[in-house]
Amino acid sequence: MQEQDTQILFAGWSESVLFCQQPHLKLFRHGTVPGWNSIDSVDFKHLNAVTCGFGDHNGLLGVVSTSPSGLWTTTPNRESLVSHGANGDEDSPRLKYVAIAGNGKTAVTFVQAPSAMLTHISEFSSFDDFVQWYDRPADSYPTAHYMLHGRAKQLIANETSFTLLTETGEVYTWGDARHRSLGRTPTAHMPAEKPGVVDALGGLKIGKIVSGGWMGAALAEGGSLYLWGTTTPGTADAINALPSGDEEVALVDIPASLGMHGEEADDFEVLDVGVGDGHIVAVGSFPTPPRPPHDPAGDNPSAYSFETSSETPSATALASPALHVSRTHIYAIGDGRNGQLGLGVPSYAENWKQAPVPWSWREHKAVGVACGPRTSFAFIRPTLNKKRKRTI
Numbered sequence: 001m002q003e004q005d006t007q008i009l010f011a012g013w014s015e016s017v018l019f020c021q022q023p024h025l026k027l028f029r030h031g032t033v034p035g036w037n038s039i040d041s042v043d044f045k046h047l048n049a050v051t052c053g054f055g056d057h058n059g060l061l062g063v064v065s066t067s068p069s070g071l072w073t074t075t076p077n078r079e080s081l082v083s084h085g086a087n088g089d090e091d092s093p094r095l096k097y098v099a100i101a102g103n104g105k106t107a108v109t110f111v112q113a114p115s116a117m118l119t120h121i122s123e124f125s126s127f128d129d130f131v132q133w134y135d136r137p138a139d140s141y142p143t144a145h146y147m148l149h150g151r152a153k154q155l156i157a158n159e160t161s162f163t164l165l166t167e168t169g170e171v172y173t174w175g176d177a178r179h180r181s182l183g184r185t186p187t188a189h190m191p192a193e194k195p196g197v198v199d200a201l202g203g204l205k206i207g208k209i210v211s212g213g214w215m216g217a218a219l220a221e222g223g224s225l226y227l228w229g230t231t232t233p234g235t236a237d238a239i240n241a242l243p244s245g246d247e248e249v250a251l252v253d254i255p256a257s258l259g260m261h262g263e264e265a266d267d268f269e270v271l272d273v274g275v276g277d278g279h280i281v282a283v284g285s286f287p288t289p290p291r292p293p294h295d296p297a298g299d300n301p302s303a304y305s306f307e308t309s310s311e312t313p314s315a316t317a318l319a320s321p322a323l324h325v326s327r328t329h330i331y332a333i334g335d336g337r338n339g340q341l342g343l344g345v346p347s348y349a350e351n352w353k354q355a356p357v358p359w360s361w362r363e364h365k366a367v368g369v370a371c372g373p374r375t376s377f378a379f380i381r382p383t384l385n386k387k388r389k390r391t392i
Contacts, residue, residue: 009053010060011372017053017060025050027081029060047072052155054098061100061127066111069094071134084134093137096152098130101175102159105143106130109152109164121146121155121164121195146195148172158211158229159277164195169205171198171218179214180242183228183249200249201226212371213277215242218249223269223284225252231278231334238350239280239334254284254331254352271328272379274371279334279341281369281376286329328365330355330378338374 009019015031025047029037049067053060062073063081072081094111101107106124122142124130133140150166157163161175161182173182177192183200190196201218204226208219215229228249231237243250254268270284331352332341339346342355361380368379 008370008377009050009063010055011370011375011377012055012059013057013373015055015059016372016375016377017055019050019053021048021050027060031059052097052099054100056100056104056127057102062098064095064098066094066096069111071095071098071131073131084131093134095134097155099155099157099162100127101157101162103176105157105162105175107155107157107162109155112151117149117151119148119150119152119164119166121148121152123162144193146174148195154209156209156211158216158275159214161211161216162195163209163211163216165206165209165218169207169221171201171206171209172196173198173216179230179233180248181214181216181229183216185248198228198249200228208273210273210275210371212275212373215239215275215278215280217273217275217280219270219273223271225270225273225282226250227252227280237278237335237348240350241280241333241352252282254282272368272370274369274376276334276340276371276376277373279332279336279371279376281330281332281341281371283328283330283366283369283378328367330366330369332376340371340374340376342376342378 006018006020008016009027010017015029018028020026047063047065047068050063050065053063055061059078060074062071062084064071071084073084074081095108096111097109099107104126106127106129108122108130110120112119123144123146124133125143129140129143133142148164148166150168150170152164153167154165155162158181160178161173164172171183172195173184174193174195175182177186182192182196183198184190184196186192186196204224205221206218207221210217213229213232215227215231218226220226226249227242230242231239241250241252252270268284268286270282273280273282330342331354332343333349333352334341335348336343337346337348341347341349341353343349343353344356363383364380365383366378367381370377370379
């Protein structure tokens with residue numbers, strides 16, 4: 001599996017699934033059985049436009065493709081994927097995204113015509129209800145249907161809520177409003193159970209959203225990171241980067257003391273972010289000074305100075321620990337008692353911590369991160385002077 005082809009399709013409690021699209025779709029799973037194992041099925045190898053993967057606490061439940069258009073679900077033993085419903089039928093719904101919340105509720109969006117500026121969202125009380133509707137749209141109906149102005153770019157879910165991002169950068173949330181999980185205060189005009197815009201992000205061009213547990217995050221163009229929600233309800237755990245007081249959304253501020261070479265916090269640009277169930281991981285960079293001609297530290301990996309990358313991460317995904325590479329840093333906060341913060345020892349961090357770099361990664365740079373409920377992933381690329389490929 002070559003690094004430039006590999007992405008995370010699904011990261012859940014029981015398993016993580018990676019996929020590479022070329023020359024044909026391949027899925028690799030880890031967690032339900034030891035090691036990384038291929039999911040083989042001739043039925044989906046021809047898919048060339050997978051838009052999302054989705055699942056529950058037991059693992060992957062299926063994938064959506066827009067070319068050809070259709071839904072593919074796992075078999076009862078979850079060892080393969082099969083074509084589902086009326087895939088390829090012109091009368092069947094043309095799905096774009098499927099998201100399943102921790103409470104079982106399922107939301108879906110649909111492929112839009114090139115000039116269409118209205119996003120349709122259907123919500124179901126369970127995944128089984130959604131599949132039943134997909135099989136026979138005329139025989140059952142969604143629990144709710146919403147229409148939003150714009151074109152959907154992402155649809156994601158956490159334990160009790162959904163978040164949608166439009167191509168123009170607006171963020172909508174709906175679901176359970178407890179624990180600040182919507183990033184907005186419900187009103188009669190925009191109740192919790194219907195998609196409402198997150199006003200605190202108004203005027204910003206948001207490029208990516210992620211969520212996990214009872215938390216959500218939005219990454220704006222220019223590298224500003226915004227968080228909302230809370231840690232696990234009913235515990236004394238705290239993440240000081242989350243909103244406090246009357247705040248609905250908090251702007252992340254990486255302390256200057258965590259930087260290298262005396263950088264100021266305002267200079268830190270977040271490149272990517274992941275949110276798990278109680279932890280957050282962010283990769284970013286400070287302005288890059290000239291590379292020193294000689295490394296006086298010898299085998300000290302933190303002395304390496306790598307150029308940063310704005311490329312969309314699609315490199316080899318590696319599970320915990322997380323990563324810090326000089327000039328491209330990864331910071332982690334929250335629950336690390338399963339090692340998901342990559343700090344070397346299980347621990348809990350109320351404030352941002354910079355993760356150490358394994359010596360074996362000294363010739364690579366971090367370009368992206370992602371999180372499952374209790375895992376963290378780092379996307380890494382070789383430095384510019386090292387072109388060899390990494391495989392897993």
